[in-house]
Amino acid sequence: MGIADRRKARGFTQEGFAFAVGVDRRTVGRWETGKSKPQPPQRPKVAEALQVDLEELDALLAPVKALPRPEGSEASDDQGPGDPDEMIRREFLRLMALSGALATIPAAEADALNGSADDFGRMNGHLWQVYQLARAKQSVYPVVQSQLTAVNDALRDGRVATDSLCIVAGDLFQLAGELAFDANQYGAAAASYSLAASASREAGAYDLWACALIRSAYVDLSERRYQRAADTLGAARRVAVRGDSSLATKHWAAAVQAEAFAWLGDFDACEEALDDAEKVADLGGQVSNGGWLRFDGSRLAEERGARYLQLNRLGLAEEALKDALKLAPLAAGHSFRRRGAVLVDLAAIGAKRRDSEQVMQYGTEALRLARASGSGYVARRLQTLTAELGTLGRDRRIAELRAEIGTLSA
Incomplete structure (x- = not known):
């Protein structure tokens, strides 16, 4: 052992x-x-x-003799059920490097091949819906891995035109990254988002490319590389401007960049980014696709509350966060992940005010949601809350809450 x-x-x-x-x-x-x-x-x-x-x-702590690895494989510290198989990523890159001949196929044949691309696209859309609705996100992983393998097989067999395949892959690798990120597998998530960005750029799919950059920035935010995240999100906003003006991509990038600015303590830049994000309300029609782009502005109240909390504007934060709970209760479809984040933020406000009752009210419910959903994201948010709880002295209930968070299975 x-x-x-x-x-x-x-x-x-x-x-x-x-x-x-x-x-x-x-x-x-x-x-x-x-x-x-x-x-x-x-x-x-x-x-x-x-x-x-x-x-x-x-x-x-004694060293354990490692089992021999297959020739050409590499060790990884970031393996687990949320990590898309590294061999799938390598195979995709290898096949992309050999796929130039696909660009020369006759137009009529390309039209036939695009039928397969449409099938892949529909399956991807279905997987995003399943992922969004699943309480235990990792249950979706085997199907996503199977779809990734099918994409590689299609490219190897020449059954899908290159540009169409890049769009399909850019979409699917983002979902694989989401699964890895939710399982705290940051290395696997970053690799998947990077490949998604490369595939999207190859196809000239600007909105898809920008969304991959936004998701990549979330890894930097989680690892406290705030300036790097802000720079990546600035690039995402520039890419998104070249995309579909009817989509909400550039507004999502602004909303996430506001988080990076808040961590950097830049109130003015944060407010400016939030204001740009709220311009999503000026768009008409369907501003998201429910898959790789899900931002529609409906959660901006909780985003603004979270940013004010980061900036220690507690009154503004509490007002915005309570409005968010009223606007989108769990019974009306508010996701466990979103509601859990709002509850953790409200508990953090209580901790900053040394209000044990507020901490217990919101912290306990967030813990319950984390256990019910198996969400690594909510678990991570609760872990960050424990640093705030040390200010509350020897309150037995707070000590028990900290202990339960410490053993929470993410």
Whole structure:
């Protein structure tokens, strides 16, 4: 048994264990892969969390002989059910490099091939709907992986014209990235979004390309690379301007860029970006497609509330967040992910005000939603809340809430 097995036996996720011992999740990952070991001052706390003595901890940390890998494969610290198979991504890139001949096929034959592309597109749209409705997002992963394999097979067999295939792949790799991101597999998510952006750019699909950049920026936001995220989102906004003016792509990019500016403490830039995002209300007709573009402005109240919270404008934040709960209650289709985020933010406001009742009211409901949905996103948001709870002293209920969050399975 290694340290990872013991962690799992104790009911900890990597993030929960990292919080319990006071380190970053990536540090735990390095311990578990044998790339590093806890420093002497850290070892007593690690042993306590794992309920072992120091001698047993040394045994858990002993290097484990790795199994031989297939020739040409690479090790990864970011594997799991949310990680699209690296071989699928490599195969797609290899086939794209060999697909130039497809561009020379006769027009009539290309029309026939596009029928297959339409079939792929319809299936992609169905998968996005299933993903959006699924409580346990990872249940969608096997079907997405199968679709990715089918896309590669179609390219290898020359059954789909190159541009059409790039659009299909740009769409599907974004969904694969979403699944990886929701499972906290940031490396796999970033790789999928990068491939989605490349495929979309190849096809000249500007809105699809911009959405891949926006999703890529979410990885940077999660890893606190705020300036990098703001720069990526600025690029996404420029790409989106070249796309379909009837779609909400550029407004979504502005809404997410507001988050990056808020983390950077730039109130004016944040407000300007939020105002640009709200111009989505000026668009007519269908501004999103329900798949790779789902932004329609309906959640801007909660977005604005979250940004004000980041900027420590608590009164403005609470007003906007409570409006968001009224406008989109769970019974009317408000997703677990969205509602959970709003509840966590309201609990954080309570913590900043040292209001234990508000923390318990909203924090407990957010925890319940995280457990019911299995959402890694809501679990991550709750993990960030625990840093705020330390200001509330020795309130037993708060201590129990922190403990439950720490062992939450994401």
